[in-house]
Each structure stands twice: as structure tokens, then as C-alpha cells.
Amino acid sequence: MEIGFIGLGNMGAPMALNLVAAGHDVTGYDLQASCPEGVGAAASASEAAAGRDVVITMLPNGAILRAVAAEILPAMREGAVLVDCSTVEVAAAREVASQAAARGIGCLDAPVSGGVGGAAAGTLTFMVGGTEADFATAEPLFDVMGQKAVHCGGAGNGQAAKICNNMILGVTMIATCEAFALADKLGLDRQAMFDVVSTSSGYSWTMNAYCPAPGVGPQSPADHDYQPGFAADLMLKDLRLSQSAADDVDADTPMGQAACALYETFVEQEDGAGRDFSAMLPRFEKRGRG
Ligand code: NAD
Numbered sequence: 001m002e003i004g005f006i007g008l009g010n011m012g013a014p015m016a017l018n019l020v021a022a023g024h025d026v027t028g029y030d031l032q033a034s035c036p037e038g039v040g041a042a043a044s045a046s047e048a049a050a051g052r053d054v055v056i057t058m059l060p061n062g063a064i065l066r067a068v069a070a071e072i073l074p075a076m077r078e079g080a081v082l083v084d085c086s087t088v089e090v091a092a093a094r095e096v097a098s099q100a101a102a103r104g105i106g107c108l109d110a111p112v113s114g115g116v117g118g119a120a121a122g123t124l125t126f127m128v129g130g131t132e133a134d135f136a137t138a139e140p141l142f143d144v145m146g147q148k149a150v151h152c153g154g155a156g157n158g159q160a161a162k163i164c165n166n167m168i169l170g171v172t173m174i175a176t177c178e179a180f181a182l183a184d185k186l187g188l189d190r191q192a193m194f195d196v197v198s199t200s201s202g203y204s205w206t207m208n209a210y211c212p213a214p215g216v217g218p219q220s221p222a223d224h225d226y227q228p229g230f231a232a233d234l235m236l237k238d239l240r241l242s243q244s245a246a247d248d249v250d251a252d253t254p255m256g257q258a259a260c261a262l263y264e265t266f267v268e269q270e271d272g273a274g275r276d277f278s279a280m281l282p283r284f285e286k287r288g289r290g
Contacts, residue, residue, distance in 0.1 A: 004048040004055040012058030046075035062092030081106035097155035106134035111162040129157035166238035181284035212278035221276035229276035
């Protein structure tokens with residue numbers, strides 16, 4: 001396929017390279033980053049988008065997505081499909097989809113999980129909102145860039161799935177970290193704590209697969225001085241998106257709200273910026289109830 005790829009940062013560059021390696025013709029554009037070798041360089045976003053079968057965006061946030069969409073939709077050909085893989089507000093995804101539909105252009109919101117490692121290895125999971133027909137068009141590309149693509153329903157539902165998943169992830173990571181810190185103070189050995197919880201009703205992905213305590217469980221960022229991994233800053237972004245979505249639809253999310261406030265403190269007032277989101281454990285270790 002002829003593909004335009006806009007946003008060639010930490011995630012976008014390796015995703016674009018996997019498409020090139022699979023034989024697709026990829027033309028890229030980024031405001032700052034240079035095009036990786038094998039990706040044709042366009043002089044603007046609209047040049048990267050013009051005449052392509054599919055245009056993929058991988059951008060920092062919804063405001064930038066809206067601005068880029070306003071620029072590229074008039075340049076895209078009718079019948080083409082815009083696939084936004086960024087993590088943005090559900091409302092932004094739905095707005096861009098309706099602007100695309102008004103021009104006869106397909107649109108999917110397709111945020112990912114799997115991080116930079118998954119982008120490089122081509123093992124991302126895509127959570128996709130949009131029509132069946134547009135999903136069918138993009139599915140071969142999801143197969144190249146990822147290991148699984150779930151069609152979650154209409155426009156915005158991919159973003160909805162992403163922020164609900166990450167709200168659970170943020171809350172669960174905090175619960176796992178505070179339980180380890182409590183166990184320490186109760187004199188419980190960390191390996192014993194892991195062995196019990198990972199095979200008992202407290203098990204979770206954060207305990208079993210991404211344990212925040214170094215030296216127990218499988219290798220995780222905790223074993224590498226909490227280098228991300230999944231940065232606390234990105235967790236804060238996703239928790240904020242979950243809370244603004246909850247505001248929009250009047251959903252009661254007390255645990256999500258508490259997790260958002262805690263990551264906000266950690267990233268903006270403490271030493272959480274640039275550290276993995278599991279570095280909540282050393283944070284709790286140092287603290288008491290006061
Ligand atoms: P990044 O900052 O490395 O890349 C974003 C790129 O977009 C940058 O290179 C930037 O120059 C470019 N850009 C900004 N404005 C632009 C414009 N107007 N036109 C063209 N290019 C523009 O970020 P990333 O880590 O690649 O993340 C991208 C998206 O993926 C974000 O929405 C993020 O939340 C999501 N995400 C990231 C991860 C991760 O682990 N990094 C995991 C899952 C989802």
C-alpha cells in the first residue's frame with residue numbers, strides 16, 4: 001500500500017520501519033524528527049498524506065491531532081483511510097472521524113499498548129474504533145505493526161478501551177506498590193510476598209509480569225533502576241484522559257481520580273518525571289502515614 005506516516009517519534013519511527021520492511025511504500029513527515037532510512041521524506045504533513053491509500057498519525061496529543069487533521073484531510077483522496085494511533089481524548093477521536101466522514105474519508109482511532117519495545121518488535125496491540133470496512137482496510141497494516149488488533153466498535157471506542165485499560169493499570173500499580181511497602185514494614189520477605197500474591201487472589205499484571213520490586217518475579221524496569229518501560233509521565237497523561245472522559249459522561253471513578261492525583265504529585269512535585277511508573281514503590285518505601 002501507499003502509506004503516509006505523520007509523527008516519527010519514539011513510537012512512530014519503528015512502526016513506519018516495520019511497514020517498510022513488509023514491502024509498503026511509506027512517505028513520512030515529522031515536525032522535528034528526521035525520517036528513518038527507507039521512509040521517503042515529505043516536506044509537509046499534507047504532502048505526506050496526499051494521494052495515499054492510508055495515512056497513519058502517531059502524535060503527542062489531541063490538540064496536535066486536531067491541527068494535523070485539519071491540514072491533511074483536505075489533501076487526502078476520497079476513499080482513503082486515516083488511522084490515528086496516538087493516545088488522545090475520546091472526544092477528539094470522534095470529532096476527527098466525523099470531519100473525515102464529511103469528506104468521504106475513512107477514519108480509525110487505533111491507540112496501542114506495548115510501548116517502544118512493542119513498536120520495534122512489531123508486537124503492539126491495537127484497540128480500534130471505526131467502521132468494519134475501514135478496519136478491514138487497515139487490518140493488514142495492524143498485522144505488520146502488531147500482534148493483535150481488536151475492533152472495539154464505532155469511532156472513539158479504541159480510545160475508550162485504551163484509557164479504561166490504563167486506568168485499571170494505574171490503580172493496580174499503586175495498589176501493588178503500597179502493598180509491597182506495607183509488607184516490608186510488617187517484616188515480610190519480598191520473595192515470599194511475590195510467591196503468595198502472584199498465585200493468590202491479589203495477582204495482577206503489575207505483580208506477575210511487571211513486578212515493581214527489584215529481584216523478584218520476571219525482569220522488569222525495577223531491575224534497571226526504574227528506567228522506563230512505561231514512564232510515569234505517560235501514565236499521568238492517560239489517567240488525565242480517563243478523568244476528562246469520566247467528566248464528559250458523568251462517570252464515578254474514585255480510584256481513577258485518586259490514582260491520577262497521586263501520579264500528578266509524583267511527576268510534577270516529586271522525582272517521578274522520566275522514571276518508570278512502577279517507581280511508585282520506592283516512593284512509598286520512604287513514606288509513613290503522615
Ligand atoms: P514522541 O514525542 O516520541 O513522538 C511524537 C512525534 O510527533 C515527535 O517526533 C514530534 O516531533 C511529532 N510531532 C509533533 N507535532 C507534530 C506535527 N504537527 N506534525 C508532525 N509531527 C509532529 O511520542 P511517542 O512516545 O512516539 O508517543 C506517540 C503517541 O503514542 C502518544 O500519543 C503516546 O501517548 C502514545 N503511546 C506512547 C507509548 C510509549 O511507550 N512511548 C506507548 C503507548 C502509546
